[in-house]
Amino acid sequence: MKITILTLFPKMFTGFLETSVIKRALALELVKIDIVDIRDYATNKFRHVDDTPYGGGAGMLLQIEPIDRALLANRSKDSYVLLTSPKAKPYDQAKARELAKKDDIVIICGHYEGIDARVEHLVDEKISIGDYVLTGGELASMVIADSVIRLKNEVINPDSLAFESYDDDLLEYPQYTKPYDYKGFKVPDILLSGDHKKIEHYRKKMSLLDTLRFRPDLIKRHRFTREQKELLLEILDDLKSGNIKVD
Numbered sequence: 001m002k003i004t005i006l007t008l009f010p011k012m013f014t015g016f017l018e019t020s021v022i023k024r025a026l027a028l029e030l031v032k033i034d035i036v037d038i039r040d041y042a043t044n045k046f047r048h049v050d051d052t053p054y055g056g057g058a059g060m061l062l063q064i065e066p067i068d069r070a071l072l073a074n075r076s077k078d079s080y081v082l083l084t085s086p087k088a089k090p091y092d093q094a095k096a097r098e099l100a101k102k103d104d105i106v107i108i109c110g111h112y113e114g115i116d117a118r119v120e121h122l123v124d125e126k127i128s129i130g131d132y133v134l135t136g137g138e139l140a141s142m143v144i145a146d147s148v149i150r151l152k153n154e155v156i157n158p159d160s161l162a163f164e165s166y167d168d169d170l171l172e173y174p175q176y177t178k179p180y181d182y183k184g185f186k187v188p189d190i191l192l193s194g195d196h197k198k199i200e201h202y203r204k205k206m207s208l209l210d211t212l213r214f215r216p217d218l219i220k221r222h223r224f225t226r227e228q229k230e231l232l233l234e235i236l237d238d239l240k241s242g243n244i245k246v247d
């Protein structure tokens with residue numbers, strides 16, 4: 001897979017490319033990431049790529065021409081082109097899975113007040129990483145690249161991907177490691193029981209409970225299996241009897 005990122009601030013990517021899982025994926029050539037400086041495609045000797053908005057208003061907008069030129073020079077006919085923007089449907093794990101199937105992705109980062117609206121005609125899709133406004137698309141492109149790359153074969157242990165938050169609209173169950181008792185906060189005993197069936201049952205239950213507690217909006221679109229309906233009833237009983245306590 002190849003990911004090409006068009007940006008005005010290539011330096012922002014240094015730490016991202018040189019650390020942890022992404023560094024490893026690059027070293028193993030499981031993914032190739034090209035960072036392209038949009039200024040290299042400016043048409044004036046001052047390397048200006050932005051201008052004031054037509055109709056007035058604050059700030060500077062990125063112009064379409066250098067972006068188009070950067071795109072033409074760095075895309076192939078098979079590239080899937082994304083534009084980072086706060087004005088789009090929010091990104092989610094389902095979209096990450098969809099993008100992970102593509103071989104060639106190009107991501108355009110806006111900056112300053114934004115980008116000439118006509119750039120929309122040059123892209124396949126606009127993506128927002130959430131309902132807030134960033135100073136630029138660089139962080140958004142790193143979020144997209146990171147979440148997609150970790151889904152690629154061999155980048156991380158496939159067992160870690162077997163069940164994760166947002167799969168099936170549920171959050172992952174809570175996990176614990178040593179020590180068993182930290183200042184009175186203890187690991188649930190069932191996880192030390194060695195009884196794998198019970199542990200699996202407990203984890204499914206906690207996954208449902210945490211989704212209800214922290215992301216009830218996900219539950220609304222979830223279709224419950226018979227097993228999950230039974231687990232929900234158990235959760236209610238546990239809450240009533242004090243077997244499970246939540247804040």
Ligand code: SAH
Nearest residue numbers: 084085086110113128129133134136137140
């Ligand atoms: N004035 C614009 C915001 C521009 S922010 C508005 O009010 O809609 C500048 C750039 O940051 C955008 O062009 C985009 O590339 C990026 N950006 C800002 N917020 C983002 C978000 N939530 N998701 C993805 N990209 C974002």
